[in-house]
Structure formats: C-alpha cells, structure tokens
Amino acid sequence: MDLLEYQGKQLFSKHGVPVPDGRHAATVSEAVEAAEELGYPVVIKAQVQIGGRGKAGGIKLASDRAEAEQHAQAILGMDIRGFTVHEVWVEKASEIDEEYYAAIVFDRSAKQPMAMLSRMGGMDVEAVAETDPEAMRMLHVDPLLGFQEFHGRRLAFEAGIAADVIRPVGAMLGQLYDVFVAEDATLVEVNPLLITNAREVVALDAKVTIDDNALYRHADVAALRDASGEDPQERMAKERGLTYVKLDGNVGILGNGAGLVMSTLDVVAQAGGRPANFLDAGGGSKAEAITSAVEVIISDEKVSAVLFNIFGGITRCDEVARGLIEAFRSIEPDVPFVVRLDGTNDVEGRALLAEANLPNVHTEATMLGAAEKVVELAR
Amino acid sequence: MDLLEYQGKQLFSKHGVPVPDGRHAATVSEAVEAAEELGYPVVIKAQVQIGGRGKAGGIKLASDRAEAEQHAQAILGMDIRGFTVHEVWVEKASEIDEEYYAAIVFDRSAKQPMAMLSRMGGMDVEAVAETDPEAMRMLHVDPLLGFQEFHGRRLAFEAGIAADVIRPVGAMLGQLYDVFVAEDATLVEVNPLLITNAREVVALDAKVTIDDNALYRHADVAALRDASGEDPQERMAKERGLTYVKLDGNVGILGNGAGLVMSTLDVVAQAGGRPANFLDAGGGSKAEAITSAVEVIISDEKVSAVLFNIFGGITRCDEVARGLIEAFRSIEPDVPFVVRLDGTNDVEGRALLAEANLPNVHTEATMLGAAEKVVELAR
C-alpha cells in the first residue's frame, strides 16, 4: 500500500522524524483555512500517488490568502498523469539551504534493509545514480541487530554532507529506520531531506509503502486505504477477494496459480494478443469463485474474448467447469470463451462443458493452442 | 540497583504488566488516606530491600480504617533484619486462587536472558528448585531475536499451569521480558504471580534489579536511588567516586585493581585477620584519590589497622606514597598502616615514605609479608 505524502508525514511525526507543520484539506475553503492557521508563506501540494507533481503544476507557493485560494482552486480537481487530485496538503513553506536524499529500502537480494543517503537530493535519484553513482551511499542493516548510530554516522560521512548536520542527519536515518520497522514498511523515502537556512533537518517529502500483508497490525494505516484512485475492476475484484490486476489489452485471462497466470499472459502476448488482466483464481477454487471472477473480467468493456487456463492440482477442473456454466446462466456473457482444462478431473470438467453446450465456448487441449485461439477470437 | 517492590511495580505498569492498584505512603496518615482511596480490604506492605517481610510482620491485611491505621503504625519504623521501614505500599487486597512464579534472569553462563516459570509460587523458589526441580521450567531467549510468543506458550505448557491461563501467563512473561530489556534490568522476578478467583493474572510482588552501568539512560530509575539504607562509609565513598564495599572486620584495605584487592582480602583472611572493607583505588590513582580513600577507610571506627597493597602498573607508587603522606598531614590517622609498594616507581615511592617518616607506617616488601604484619598490628 503506497501512502500519500501527508499520510507518510503523519507516520514520520509519530516516530519523531521532523516534518514541516501542515494541514490536510479536501476543499478550497479547508485549504484557505489551513493556510491562515499556518501563516504565510505556505505551499499547497496535490496529494496523488504519482511523481512529477511539481512539473505538472501540483505544487504551488502562496504568500497570502488570495494566492492560497487561487492555487487551491487550481490544484483541487486537476488531473496529474491520469490521477485526479481530490486532496491537498497545505504546509508551512521551508527555507531551502541544501537538499539531500535519504531512504530505507527492503533489499530482497541481500535480505536485509538498506539505508541510503545522498547529498544530491531534490531531483530524480535514478538520474543521480547514473551520472554520479558515488554520490549515493548505501549500507545494509542487520534486522536482528537493528539500526546503530554508526550506520547513520558512516553514511553521513561517506555521503560527504555538511559537517554541522552529520549528527542530525544520521539521527534522522535512525528514525526513518524506526518507521520502516515499526510500520512494516517496504520503502521509506525522503526526497528532499531538507537543510533549512537555519540548518535544521526536515523531511520535506515522504514516500512510504506499507506491506499489505502486515496491515492487520496497523489499523490506523489500513483505515487510510482510499479506493478513489483504484480502477473499478480492481475495486470489484478486491471486494470479492480475488487476485486481479487490470492491464490495458482486450483478452480477459483467468488461471489458477500466480505463475501459471503470468505465463498465460506471456503466451497470449507471444501469440500476438494483448492481455486485459491478470486473474489468479487460486488453489482449490470453488465454482462460486469462478463465477465471481467471470463477472469481474467481463465488466471490463475492453474485453473481447476470455481465456481460461487451468491446470488442476488442488483445483478440480469439474468445479471450474461448473463455475463457468453458472456464470453463463447468471450473467450471459456476450464475448467468446476459450477453455483449456488439464489436470485433476479434467475429463469430468470437459464432459460437463460439452454437455452444457454453452454458446461461444471453445475448449482447447493445450495452453499454446488455447492462447492462439483466444487471440484469433479477440480480433 | 535493587528496586523496592512498589518501584518495580511502577515499572511493571509502564510496560503493561498487570499489578494490583496501590499507593505509596511514608506516614501513617498517608497510609490511611491511601487505604480509604483504594477501598477495603487493603494490604499494607513494608518497603525494604530484604526478603522475609511477611514472617517479620511487615505485611498486614486491613479490613477497615482502624486496622489500616493500626498496621501502618506498627509497620512504619519497624526493623526487619536490620532494615528500618521508612515507607509502605498500600495495595488493594487480591483474592488468591493460585500462586505461580515467573522471572527473567540474566544468564551469564549462556550469555542470554532466561525466562523462568513455575506453578509452585508464593514460596522460597530455591527450596522448590531443590525438592521438585522439574517444577521450575526455564527457556533461553536469543537477545537479538527477542521474546517470541512461543517462548511464553512453551513455558506455560511445560510448567503445567492451568489451561485457562496459558495465554495470559505467556503474555505476562513477554511483558516481563519487555521490562527486562527496556529498563536494562538484570533481574525481573514475580513471586507470586497471582491467579485470582476471577482467574485474572496479576503480579503480586516485584523484584527488579537495574544495571548500574545503564542508569544514565533511565533518569526516572536513577532518581529513585535512596541512600537511606546505605552504610555511611559506602555513601561517603560513593560521593568521592571510590569503589568501596563495607565488610565487618577490622583490617582496612586499599589496593589498585579489583582482582588484587580481592586477593588482598583473601590473603589477610588466610593470615588470620578480618578485612574491614574492599577499596579499589583504581588504575592511575592520583595522590588526592589516595588521600580521599584513607579518609573513607578510617572513618569506619572498627578499623584498627590499614593495609596498602599496591602493584604499580599505570598507577605510580610515588603518587600513592604522596597521597598517603598528604593524608597523614590532613587527617592524622591514629591507626597503624602497613604499606607494600611494588611495580612502577616503587623505589621512589619507598624513598618518599622513608623520608616522610610517618608515625606508625610500616613498609613491607611482599604482599604476604604485609598481610601478616597488618594482621599482627590489628590485634
């Protein structure tokens, strides 16, 4: 779960990471009220889960009430690379002396958290990493030992940051690590980490990702989940407990097992088609789950054909066939289906389908054959 | 630093360990007021750092105001095995169904914390350990991994405690471990761990020892230190930053290095004497420290002779001699001194002493000879 900037900053505050004072606002009048409370100048920042807000005009400085109103008006409701701005964060403006970059990332390869620090902040870090790889300093942290003072100190010295802020920047890395662990984050990123003219150290932005599997122990964060940015099919799938990812093609896909579904997407693409979605019906899928999944897939109007690719292990092919038959009864899909059933009870499953004689349902013996067929039908 | 029961319980509360409601009182009227606030019956418990309070009459149940007053009167000021009762803890009386024992100890041998649980609580655990060793269950905790739920669960099942309290007792062990780590404790002991008639789990007593070396990060605990129970010489030594332990003999002892001082005590005892104290003047002792140490040693009126046993390494024997000479100038001790100086600048040190010609100061060439001499002089 990716948090919005202001949600991340609220977590930061909880763990002692210094952030500028700010207020959340969902309307122009709330934004103006927030600005008046904070005192000018303030910065009004669009809260959307996408980078490049500044360039898109989503971050504006306001020096008085009139400007605050004008900018809030402009930003609320604007579209930033496909995301509509529904809320803003109104923040006391900071005086910028230097901009650093700090992050704690989940390094899957080393299987340890990794702390990162660069004195080249406030810009695209991947660009920095390419042009000046030495500027980005990295250090792994043994998760059983935890973040030690020396981790922060060493990164601060190695990154070559200003001598007077070695200590507070090292300390902030420790606090960001606390956020990382205590909040079950998989990413905590601050860009820029600001050094003000008064040489105070402040997190001016916050990018935090929380592990979905750990939300059960973070009720406050789980409550933040805001589906407004989600695709309608993805929301529908989530409500039904299905593992679904929306893509931009026209071939609807259902399979059992994440690896097999990914593979099915690939095979469809190799056959010249464009997958409309990823949908893993899971192990031991029952007929109702299959019916429900069909509803989600075909609710996407772009879908012009659907592929079922099932290799039955725990999942029984006859259950899948029953689910499909039920789906046809209840919702009468108007697109063609290609079905490949293999594995446990495949014979029974195919027999059920043959018997039901559903309109526009084609069975195929192999995964490759099924992919070719569905691509042909989707044209 | 050993905490009093009520101080330990206050730490328990801070970490979520359930304890009975109670109030601290230093006077009879405070005790009665506390009892009235809590509601009867209450238990009035003498707060002294010594076991066997109950048998000595230091713990009494009061059912009404008159009894509360009577018991507070009796307990405040009483002497329990040499400790005067200056304060009491007034606590809501608990209904006792079962009594268990729980502890987290610092296992030096395994170099890990060890959690302990027994269903035989409310009595002398060392006696239980002898008569029924199987009743005491123990489990080490990897300090880097920390206490896991399974530690509590396994101990609870293995100790054979009642099925309905397996979970809360396991959870309490986890909370006691939190106290142990967060408060830098070297011992956290609950005896008895009470199961009430309502089957609630409560810590009815608290024995907590905090690592003196860690007090700098526990200002609240450090502030608790109450010198009232300490020996006057030990208090005096502490104020001067000396490492001093009062013993009950008549041979005052000063040396440099803890091992050498312990050894000196042993050698004096082997020669038939009784050491009056342990005093480590430390490495690199300067003259003032030696002077200060002499004052502490001879302020103990039992001391009838003093042994200086110095093997100079970093410590220079001439500095020690100078300190002794200065001590004689400023405080004119009236007991004989035996001085053995060896190691760095021993020749100079002995020369200084010879030149000063202090009254009743005898130099000896060896540790053994010095011990024999001081024992003879102390008679």
Place this chain on the structure above:
Amino acid sequence: MAILVDTDTRLVVSGVTGREGTFHSLRNRDYGTQVVAGVTPAKGGQDVDGIPVFDTFQAAVSETGANTAMIFVPPRFAADSILEAENAGIALIIAITEGIPAHDELRVYNHLKRGGSRLIGPNCPGILSPGKANVGIIPAQFFKEGNVGLVSRSGTLTYQIGNELAQGGFGNSSIVGIGGDPVPGSSFIDVIELFEADPETELIVMCGEIGGSAEEEAAEFIATSVSKPVVAYIAGFTAPPGKTMGHAGAIVSGTQGTAAAKAEALEAKGVRVGRNPTQVAEIAVEILGARV
C-alpha cells in the same frame, strides 16, 4: 535418492487440526510420508485420524523424533511457529502459509541463517520426492520417480511442466517449491546446490518469475558451480512495473526484476531458457533423450 524429503522424513505439522492442515496432512500420509505428529496449542493429547497432537514442537520432537516440520497456520502465527520449530531442533521447516508479513520473513530469515534449520517457503507448495515422500500440497498424481530435479517459485506452473515431462516419459528426483514471497527461506541456489550433489538428478529445471534477483544470482552460481544441465523458464514478460502479480514477491520495481533481464542473465551463462512451459519440457526431454 532425492533431496530434502524422503523415506527418513518424520513430519510434524503445525496447524494439523485446521481444515486445510488436516486435509493435506492426511493426503501426505496417504502418499506414504511418515506424518508422526501435529502441533496445535491447547489441543495436546488429541489426535487427527491417529496422528498425535502436541501443545508444543518441543513435546512433538521429544515424543516422536520428528525431524521435519510443515507450517500450515494462518499468516499472523506463522513466523512464531517457524521459530518455535527451529528452537525445538527441527532441521527442515517447510512453510506453506501465504501472506506472512515481509518483516516477519526478514527476521526469520536472518535468524535461521545463523544456524540450525533450513526453511523452504513460505508461500510455497512444499516438496515432493516421487515414490518417497510428499510434504505439502503438490498433487502427486502427475509425477513419478525419475532424474529431473525441479525447483520453482510457482506451484501450478511447475505441475504443468512436470506433467509435460511425465508425458515425455521422464520423472523427477524431487520437486521443490521455494515460494513466491520476497524473502524465501531458501533460494534457487540453495536447492540447485542440493540437486547438483544428488546422484539421481541428471537435469535441473528452474522455474522463475519476475521480481527480485534470485534468478540472476542463480545464473552466476550455475556458471561457476553446477556441472549438470539446467533448463529455465521465467514467467511475467508482460507484467507491468509496480504491480504485484499474485505472488507477493512477483513485482517489477522500476527497471529491476524484469523477466527479460532474468532470461538474458541465464542465457548469458549458457542456461537454455524455454519460451513457454511446453518448450521447457521439450528442451528437457531433448537433453535427457541425448543422455540416455
């Protein structure tokens, strides 16, 4: 021979009294696996169709000599159960549970790597050594004894490949699901090393997917330390960046962890990579045919 599980396996199942736990424990026992114990706190003394249940792993180990654990408890109890199994001296722990928090996995991984126990999974289908033992949820009916070692981050995809191999007349030494989570207890390398040392295994098939860099690391390892032929498959060429594709670990982060990069890394080290599961099976059959 086989790797990890065989006729010496003495299995204890954590969560044996749950619906799924009971179903698969009995299925594993029916296959011939020695399922000697179950663990469910507060159900000690009961039994599941003759499998004795204990309150703690310690009791299960000391009473039954269990040497392998299968973890079948819900995600919020799984890390604790794995750690309990390790603490009780279990040498091999196979965690089926899906949905364990990533930080729990991190702690468990970093603790276990210090000593004692080997962890397979979590979020994996388990291990099948055809004809010897089945621990987990792999449908054993599609597999027979043979000389192909299969290691995979994905369950169903493996069954698909294994089934096609079986249709080509070949069987498996062992089939090991290492799981689809970001911090698997054992990596491709760990398992490939075992297959390399296993005299029965003549060909190794590894089935990877997007996310992380385990396939790239395996490619390095294969180049330096594996003498047996390896065939690979990678799923997820069409996965868009930033989207979790079912498995918690299957996600392309920025430009990291793409299927193309993995396939390229493997091919650069001389590992043949099939374009689809069928082709993987075909290449394997071709290599094995040549070796017969």
Place this chain on the structure above:
Amino acid sequence: MAILVDTDTRLVVSGVTGREGTFHSLRNRDYGTQVVAGVTPAKGGQDVDGIPVFDTFQAAVSETGANTAMIFVPPRFAADSILEAENAGIALIIAITEGIPAHDELRVYNHLKRGGSRLIGPNCPGILSPGKANVGIIPAQFFKEGNVGLVSRSGTLTYQIGNELAQGGFGNSSIVGIGGDPVPGSSFIDVIELFEADPETELIVMCGEIGGSAEEEAAEFIATSVSKPVVAYIAGFTAPPGKTMGHAGAIVSGTQGTAAAKAEALEAKGVRVGRNPTQVAEIAVEILGARV
C-alpha cells in the same frame, strides 16, 4: 609465536584523540606495536603524533589496512564503536572501556558470535605479547618473552603474578586480559584454546575471580581438550554474597559463583590452584623448571 597480537597487528584505536586514548596509543606504539590509525568522528584528517585519524572505521580500514581495533571510548559509545569495527571487517577487537551496560554487552556478544570478529574485553587491560606487540594498558616493563601463557579476568593481579614469574626467570608468550564484566567477549576457554595451539606456550596460567561460571566451564574444557599444564588462581574467597567487588562481573549471587566452588571445580579436574598469587608463581616456576 604468540597469540592474538604480534608483529602483524595493525592497530586502529577508537577514541585515539581522548586523553587516555592518546596516552596509551602512543605507549603501545613506543613498545613497537604498529598503530596505523585512529577513529574519532568529525576529527578525520587530523593526526595524533603522526597517527592518522579517520571519521569512520571503514575509512581507517580501507586507507591503512588495520586488522585490530582497540576501543577506548566512554561506555555509552563503546557498544556502537565495537559494532562499527566489526561492520568494517576488523578481525580482532580489544575493548578497554569499563562500565558498558550489561544489555549492550549481551547484544554485542550475541551479534559477534555469529561470525566475523573476535572481541576481547570489555573492561580489560588488553593483550601483551612481549617483544612483539602491546595493545592496551598492560605495563610492559614487567614482562619479557617466554613460554607462559597468562589469561586473566583481572589486570593488576596478573601483573603481580607475571612479575613474580619474571623474577623466577620465566617470561610470557602472551598475556590476555579477558576483563571483569559479566559478558566478556571471549572466555577463558576461547583463550586457553589458543594457548593450547600455540607452540611457544608451555604452561598456561589462568587467573579467575568470583562471579559467573567461566572458571567451572574452563575446568571442564581443560580436562577434555588441553594437554599443557594449567595453573590457576581464584580471587574473592572472602567476598560476601550480593556485593559487587569492583568488577561488574565479580559478584557472588546467592550460592552461585563462589571462589571456593571454582577452586574445587578446577582441582577436581586436576588443575593446581595456588592459594595466593605468590604461590601461583611458585607452582608455575616449579612446573617450568621440571620441563626445562
């Protein structure tokens, strides 16, 4: 030969710019120890009488090839400094600092035991290998090269014994202070094992004291794994229970850790225990004399 420190030692000192740190670093260098670097945060680029100072251990190691660290910082910074040294790849860390919180020592010990570095101390006088290197605060003037390995929880007591041995004409291979804290990084066993393997060492003298059970454990180890003669001394027969005798680790807890129990345990395993330091030296001289 010698153990732990010798002419290959390249020492980096944490806290080199402090008064005590500077004094002993220069003293160690005067003895002939290669003191190649110091570490003091924010003083990188300075030098202490020619010893270059770095901000971090990492910089000190990469610039000077330091392989041994001496920790001379105040107690509240010591654990962090030890961990930093380990993280920078220092193989041997000698911690002089007294007064480190016990829980810090516990974390450090349990972390270091997993790998990498060996820790001697804390709260110890260091290690002297006469004629080769001196790391710490041991007054080197009393000791000469020879074949007695000395290991001790106490500083001054060791000097006393070493001095008497020297007067008897014998010298030392190495003198190792393991320190007087409750959780020493290395135990008697760890050091005795090194002396047993050191061809120059012919006799081992161990100097214990009250508290803990390290001497009892050493007795077991000597009985099973040490072929060389061992002479022991134990201080603290007259220490009352519950009182810390100077060293944080020197405390009799109830009936645990008494000097009598330790002496008995050692004697039961055939280790001769001197009644006082002089007698220890006498026994040692007697044994060495017989071996000449």
